[in-house]
Amino acid sequence: MCDCEVPQAFCETWRTARKQHRCCECAGWINPGDRYNYVSGIWDNQPDSHRTCVQCVQVRDWIVSQLTGWDCGPCFTQLYEDMPRADWPSHMVEARAALREELARKAA
Structure with a gap:
């Protein structure tokens, strides 16, 4: 039972950043x-x-280890979607606050 779209092709690897990127989950800087x-694939x-x-x-990885009866983990970009804000890890809270500040500066 999985709500995520299954990719037609999928490749996963670990990389070392040569330039700045945003995390697809917390929007913090890499x-x-x-x-x-790094994950690439073909979806739809x-x-x-x-x-x-x-x-x-x-x-x-922790969420996946806690799941029983599911054939997949959280969908990409939706890791924290169903998690109450009070349960967000500290790096997520910090990254979201920094993103809000950055967007406010750009809007000003």
């Missing part, structure tokens, strides 16, 4: 030199890719 999880006949910071991969 800075040059940071390791991150469209290629796509996702970069996930180490902390969010750890959260995803």
Whole structure:
């Protein structure tokens, strides 16, 4: 039982950032030199890719370890969607606050 779309092709690897990226889950920065999880694939006949910071991969792995009766874990970009804000890990709270500040500066 899985709500995620199953990709037609899928490749996963760990990379070291050469430039700054945003984590697809927490929207925090992945800075040059940071390791991150890179996933690429084809979903609904469209290629796509996702970069996930180490902390969010750890959260995803923990969630998957707690699931029983599911054939997949959280969908990409939806890791924290059903998690109450009070339960968000500290890096998620910090990343979201930084993103709000950055967007406010750009809007001003």
